Amino acid sequence: MRHRTFRLVGVVATAVVLLACGVTVGIRAAVAPAAELPPTPDLPCGPGDTPETIQGRVPLADYNSGRAALGYTCNASQVSHVGSSGRGGGSSGGYRVFRYVDGAGHACAYYDTTLLFPANAYAAGTGLTGVWALDMADPAHPVHTATLSTPAMQSPHESLSINVKRGLLGAVMGNPLYHPGQFDLYDLTGDCRHPLLKATLPMGVLGHEGSFAPDGNTYYASSLYGHTLTAIDVSNPLLPTILWTSLNWNVHGLNVSDDGKTLYFADLARNGLDNVAAAGTDSRGLTILDVSQIQSRAANPQVTVISHLTWPEVSTPQTDLPVTIAGHPYLVEVDEFADADNVGAARLIDVADVKAPKVVSNMRLAVNNPSHRNDGSQQNDPNATSGLQGYAGHYCGVPQQVDPGIVACSFILSGLRVFDIRDPLNPKEIAYFNQPSTTTSAAQGPQGAYAMSQPAFDTARRQIWYSDGNSGFYVVQLNNGVWP
Secondary structure, eight states: OHHHHHHHHHHHHHHHHHHHTTOOOOOSOOOOOOOOOOOOOBOOOOTTOBOOSSTTOOOHHHHHHTGGGGOEEESEEEEEEEOOSSSOTTOSOOSBEEEEEOTTOOEEEEEEOOSTTTTTGGGTTTTSSSEEEEEOSSTTSOEEEEEEOSHHHHSOTBOOEEETTTTEEEEEOOOSSOEEEEEEEEEOSSOTTSOEEEEEEEEEEEESEEEEOTTSSEEEEEOGGGOOEEEEEOSSTTSOEEEEEEOSOOEEEEEEOTTSOEEEEEEOOTTGGGOOOOSSSSSSEEEEEEOHHHHTTOSSOOOEEEEEEOOTTOOEEEEEEEEEETTEEEEEEEEESBOSSOBOOEEEEEOSSTTSOEEEEEEOOGGGSHHHHTSHHHHTSTTTTOTTSSSOOOEEEOSOSBSOOEEEEEOBTTOEEEEEOSSTTSOEEEEEEEOOBOOOBTTTBSSBOOBOOBOEEEGGGTEEEEEETTTEEEEEEEOTTOOO
């Protein structure tokens, strides 16, 4: 076990060094190429938009001509941007963006500024890293009000999570594989502009991803290749305690059903780095667990597998978001990155029968498909073949769980993409916003967009908030009546 730990740390350290040098890195196992799926149909763009030529693509010629610097928009426009050239304060976005309104009516945004280790690590301890809090009273002029700089907030990786019901913000320390799971918990209810630290504890778990149960009493932390899944009782925010932990699965992103009894997780397969996805339960995809005994606080809780699902075009399953559309339960599942043959992109999974989940539709872009990926000119686009960037999906978010209407997803080099999912069998792309970085330097990172975050939503204004690893936080307005 000790040897394995050092080997994995070395892999990640090497990956980060190579990333900084612009070298393609692939640490995911290959799977058989899937049959090509059609790209999601899209809507016409409106007046004043700056559309793409191929869905999702930023060609090398556009960088050379200066066209890429203008950005790419369709039925969307920028309201505001927090960031600057180079990696100053707030300019390096991470993996999660959240919106919260406290009892006094203050609207706040939270986003982690850590991408990988973080990209702005040189600024650690200066107040420029950590999780940023923004006063969003005027979305056109966000105001930075606080920086959460406790250990987990300095490098939460994909574990930053909010529970609106209880007004809690939590995270475990994480990195691309796993980190010692220092757990931090903040209270947002008093004044969301200035979160109140309730606990920062070495919980003895490993960190990478994390999410609250809907009632806000349990925080689940996973460590990916550390193979840990841990349930933390946060019913008393001053004294979090471990309820249960397991080494049985290779858990990536996760979410919990409304009643707290069912956990859906993105499964990277027990064999980890050495796995080649195969038929059966040890394959990358979706795994559904019965966690009802954790929810009920049973002594010595038992957790059992309900079902497992994979799909032909699987790459690296990222997370699964429970939604209900017209009274029917689904998951919005997104795969991150690409492997040698496939871009997993995103899909809707019918979970009316949790024992037999099934994929009912896909959300993907033209650039994700082999006919374009294998085209020589697309492979020459900046960072198109990068194992840590590329034309691929990463995170999705919805404005509400019941009848969300839309889903917004970060598609890395392709920026922010928005889909209408009112008809879950036939989603369509209705808008996009992509502002690629057009220079490469140690300060600014690699060329192209680095859209990795789960977006947040200001439904009343028809606005979406997201962050980009190269350039920071954005407020984007949907236009032309495309938000249903």
